[in-house]
Amino acid sequence: MISVPTEWKERLDLRRFFRGEKAVDGPIPLTHRRVFILPNRRGFGLALLLAIQFLAAIHYSNNLAFILTFLLAGIAMQSTLYAFRNLAGLSVRRGKAPPVFAGEPARFELHLDNPSRIHRLGLGARLAGTATTIRFDVAPQSTATLILHAEAEKRGWLPLPTVTFDTSFPLGLFRAWSPVNLRQRALVYPRPAPPGIEPPASPPLGHGARPNPGEEEDFYGFTGYRPGDPLKRIHWKGVAKGQGVHVKQYAGGEAAELVLDWQYTPGADIEARLSRLCRWVLDADAAGTRYSLRLPGVVIGKGRGEAHRARCLEALALFGK
Template sequence: MKKPTIDGFWQRWVNRRLPRSDRQTFSQKNLFILPTGAGVMFGALLLIMLITGINYQNSLIYMLTFVLGGVFVGAMHQTHRNLAGLTLALSRAGEAVAGGTVPFSLRLTAGKDDAIAVHVSSGGSLPVWVSVPAGQSRDVSVLVWAPRRGYVRPDRIRIETRYPFGLLKAWSWLRPVSAGLAFAKPITVPELSATAEDGENEAVASVQAGSDSADLRPWREGDSSQRVLWKRFARTGQLVVADWQGQTGDPQWLDFQAFIGASSEMRLSYLAFLVDDRQRLDVRYGLSLPGQLIEPDSGAAHAVRCQRALAVWGREKPRDKEPRRFGSRLKSTGADLESLDVASSGSPQ
């Protein structure tokens, strides 16, 4: 059992104070403010000046200390006010290939005061600086790192300001509900990257007669023996089939089960490459995944649909754990009582 830590307590407290939402309006309930390094040094200087003034009973030092102290207090109110009333909303969770960054489009809407020199970031991404006039909106895009395919949802998107003097920083977070997508990273299929050799050129040429394009793929049950490249089989022991697609021919199927011996992630990467290749050739194709079948079609919209299916295959949408409810603390509702009555009536006597 893990021992509770200060960081763990802090994270849970922040999560309770900032529940997940695609829209957050900042106020004194969810804004945090602390001195920066320069602010700490400034406070230490004021303390030294105050001690010096008390020691020498110097009215000029007193006056300068209190004036600078007033500047510090005024900066604290202005820094907090710079974010108070500002609304940060997630406009769109983007899509990108795994191993890159997924863009999250955000909209900042200022309240009755200007929001000056505000920066928004997520994790280790570079901050995006923006100033929002009172009553107006500005759109920004934050890049979130996506190391692997699937759903991408940042735990927190940070908003911060150090205006006007950099002596204090006020910050908060948006904890979005919506998630972006990281597509499977395309990897060239070995059979497609290989070129036809020797008599295979002739075999492919004969197969291509009356068609527009041909590809080499592993043999699948039900394929005609006339399509098999027997010279390659004699040389390598691999059954390779010449597959073609004409404008009036039958649509090609991209099958998850076709890549025997490859891991699931490798198969998805192969299929992602084939989807891009089919889109480039502008031919009809379908996608067959375990538990899912996408009918043959063509075009950019069909390619995006297939890439999304590959991205989320075997993945579950991110969701937060719900608090556990214990019997003595659970208040019975009418629906609960009704379900208990139905259960008791159906049980044997």
């Protein structure tokens, strides 16, 4: 039994015509192995018309009809070379993929390098699973930067789907395309919960804020009830409305430090708790308050600032992954 080399198996796999080859870090050159060409609807329509015209030329023995048929067929076939040249030789590099929140479109940045002196016209790029195609040109010896959007429905890492570059240049009779898989991913944070367990003047922040004795206390938000919390701080109106037992939280200005604890976070399931913690992290960061985050198996110490915020949100995004 003759064994087929793995490389040839990959080349003969018909799925690579639509899914492309295995994902790599890049850059990916669009060589002859990666560019495919087939007639589109217009091309098949022209082929049918030329076939009818050819039969009519035979039937009437009309030399002018033969010349016109062969001339149009020659021009159409010549366009395949231009379509191939329009894609071949380009190189695709990955760019930035900033974090987003679940429910927002993820932004993938790609760079398309054109090292040749040929002006690449009428190019298109589309992500797998989307219906939107971006149309663009690439000037000679220059780079085009593309921003492609993908739906980010779930938290965690979102890999870049297959990107298909295509062109119907110059006559629109043939479609040349090249599916590309770059090893790139975007981090998706949990979807933030709506502000406030119950609409207060300020959004709820986590458990643990306590004012220093003698300082003026200001209302800060709500937190989950813990055994030992003062009864006078229980939000009895919320209890009467069936919204659970929550404790009013007060802070004394700069002395307030928050402990955002998974254990005392309300929520029906894991995702609801993560959404609430995400909201609290955003609110604490906006208020300039020092805060810490405690998750099962993960403890992030007190801090504030953009780096601390990103670290906490990343821990929430990758929780349980």
